[in-house]
Amino acid sequence: MTSYPQQLHYSSEQVVWQEVPDEVALAYTITGCPVGCKGCHSVDSWPIGSGLALTEDYLQERLAMYKGLITCVLFLGGEWQPEALIKHLKRVRAEGLETCLYTGYEDVSLRIREQLTYLKTGPWIAEMGGLDSPRTNQKFYDLRTKQLLNCKFLTGE
Ligand code: SF4
Numbered sequence: 001m002t003s004y005p006q007q008l009h010y011s012s013e014q015v016v017w018q019e020v021p022d023e024v025a026l027a028y029t030i031t032g033c034p035v036g037c038k039g040c041h042s043v044d045s046w047p048i049g050s051g052l053a054l055t056e057d058y059l060q061e062r063l064a065m066y067k068g069l070i071t072c073v074l075f076l077g078g079e080w081q082p083e084a085l086i087k088h089l090k091r092v093r094a095e096g097l098e099t100c101l102y103t104g105y106e107d108v109s110l111r112i113r114e115q116l117t118y119l120k121t122g123p124w125i126a127e128m129g130g131l132d133s134p135r136t137n138q139k140f141y142d143l144r145t146k147q148l149l150n151c152k153f154l155t156g157e
Contacts (some may be wrong), residue, residue, distance in 0.1 A: 009049055020118055023071060027073075028073075029042060029045050031047065054151075071097060090115060098117040120140045120146055131150060
């Protein structure tokens with residue numbers, strides 16, 4: 001059985017404007033993704049425990065630093081370490097920010113969903129494209145309203 005460290009680890013941290021519609025999000029690419037999509041753009045983030053530890057203290061520090069500048073925190077993965085992810089999601093919400101998870105699975109547990117404002121589901125399938133493709137298999141939900149927000153990603157070509 002695969003064994004993960006207690007902490008989430010991340011390979012990239014950046015502020016993004018397009019990944020979560022109408023939100024300015026601080027995004028973390030969490031390492032150790034077990035989904036294995038063919039053509040994944042983040043293969044370098046697959047090794048378990050690679051990158052830097054996303055400790056509670058570090059996250060709190062970043063939330064304080066970005067206070068008033070961001071409206072959401074986006075986790076690109078991390079559902080494979082549910083306890084650590086849930087702890088971070090609760091902390092983000094306690095700061096009054098929205099939460100978003102991009103998962104390559106078709107769904108996540110109710111315990112994780114309960115801590116999310118937004119959820120993107122589905123693996124990367126090159127022929128179908130990402131959220132900006134009308135043929136995509138991926139789905140982006142606002143879990144407050146259960147609304148599918150894929151239309152917000154279409155560029156209208
Ligand atoms: S879910 Fe995302 S990170 Fe994981 S293998 Fe698929 S594309 Fe890559």
